[in-house]
Amino acid sequence: MRESTALTWLVSNFFAFFTVLLFLFFPQQIMSLTTDSEQVNALGSQYLIITSFTMFAVACVSSMAVGLRAMHKPGVSTFFSGIGIVSNVVLNWILIFGKFGFPAMGIQGAAIATVLSGAIEIACLYSYLYGKKHLMAFGWQDIKAVIDWPKISRFLRLSLPTTFNFLIWAAGLFTYHAIMGQTGVQGLAALSVMTPVESISLSLLIGMSTAAAVLVGNQLGAKNYEAVYYQAIGVTACSVLVGIVVAIGLYLVQIPVLGAFTALTPETRELSEKFMLILCLGIVLRSFPMTAIVGVLRAGGDVKFCLGQDIVAQWCIGIPLAAFAALVLKVEPEWIYLLFLTEEVVKWFGSLHRMKSKKWMKNLIEN
Numbered sequence: 001m002r003e004s005t006a007l008t009w010l011v012s013n014f015f016a017f018f019t020v021l022l023f024l025f026f027p028q029q030i031m032s033l034t035t036d037s038e039q040v041n042a043l044g045s046q047y048l049i050i051t052s053f054t055m056f057a058v059a060c061v062s063s064m065a066v067g068l069r070a071m072h073k074p075g076v077s078t079f080f081s082g083i084g085i086v087s088n089v090v091l092n093w094i095l096i097f098g099k100f101g102f103p104a105m106g107i108q109g110a111a112i113a114t115v116l117s118g119a120i121e122i123a124c125l126y127s128y129l130y131g132k133k134h135l136m137a138f139g140w141q142d143i144k145a146v147i148d149w150p151k152i153s154r155f156l157r158l159s160l161p162t163t164f165n166f167l168i169w170a171a172g173l174f175t176y177h178a179i180m181g182q183t184g185v186q187g188l189a190a191l192s193v194m195t196p197v198e199s200i201s202l203s204l205l206i207g208m209s210t211a212a213a214v215l216v217g218n219q220l221g222a223k224n225y226e227a228v229y230y231q232a233i234g235v236t237a238c239s240v241l242v243g244i245v246v247a248i249g250l251y252l253v254q255i256p257v258l259g260a261f262t263a264l265t266p267e268t269r270e271l272s273e274k275f276m277l278i279l280c281l282g283i284v285l286r287s288f289p290m291t292a293i294v295g296v297l298r299a300g301g302d303v304k305f306c307l308g309q310d311i312v313a314q315w316c317i318g319i320p321l322a323a324f325a326a327l328v329l330k331v332e333p334e335w336i337y338l339l340f341l342t343e344e345v346v347k348w349f350g351s352l353h354r355m356k357s358k359k360w361m362k363n364l365i366e367n
Contacts (some may be wrong), residue, residue, distance in 0.1 A: 243287025
């Protein structure tokens, strides 16, 4: 277990290094893909350069979090993630607005706060694990033991399909932002408002998906194939119910939520209200595919199907439709945002069909 965590840590930081280089040397080129505004490009480039180093924090924390979840101790990583989030909020407030004698640094302050909160989370998590001499607390000997090509190649064979899947998906999200950027600054600003609201709203569903993956993986490892099928149906049904409840709750509190964004212009506020209704629908639509893909299909090692489905749903249907509507038809931003959800409809039917086929029910240890 310790060597597996060390290998995950090593490979994650290796890829994080190249991401940092990309953000450091090509920030303006990256920002130019999402907006034509020189001011937004300049501010975004500053933010990318400073926050690029958080990629190492993500690599260090996520490698430990994966191991802790496998040991049925997700609460440890969740607790320290909470410390990171709280410190991020507090530091953002201090550095953006210039509290306690600090100068008001605006977007640079937000970037610095993100880096510092990542460092705080790493320091707290690793101090706890190494202070308790936890099983996950790998050392230099463990790192040297995994610097072995057969071990690395086997790890890459198992992880690269999923990694590539996430890259394709993340690139798709970036493309959606770039498409919305073509509708004007207001559309991009409203989408930026939705991003943190969406992240918070989906956090419970993400947690359920992760927990489902652990449960399904354990049942498959124990060869309880009949039980795991009905368990998969149960967790996905629960996720849909939770998605409906979250969507209704978000709809009821949308006015105070949008009221927290005091810097919005009246036009952007009006557009954000339309986006909020679409987001509520999106939460319900995402509930089933998210749990089915992350919590069931990938837990059974069905990563190739998940990759193919993401490519078709996102890159062959969702993105082309949104791009055509934005660049050719010149429709309003809210209709573009609604078209972003077409991929979720495709994933809903595709994931349901795949689950019913039972082709995902594999014992990864034997295979």
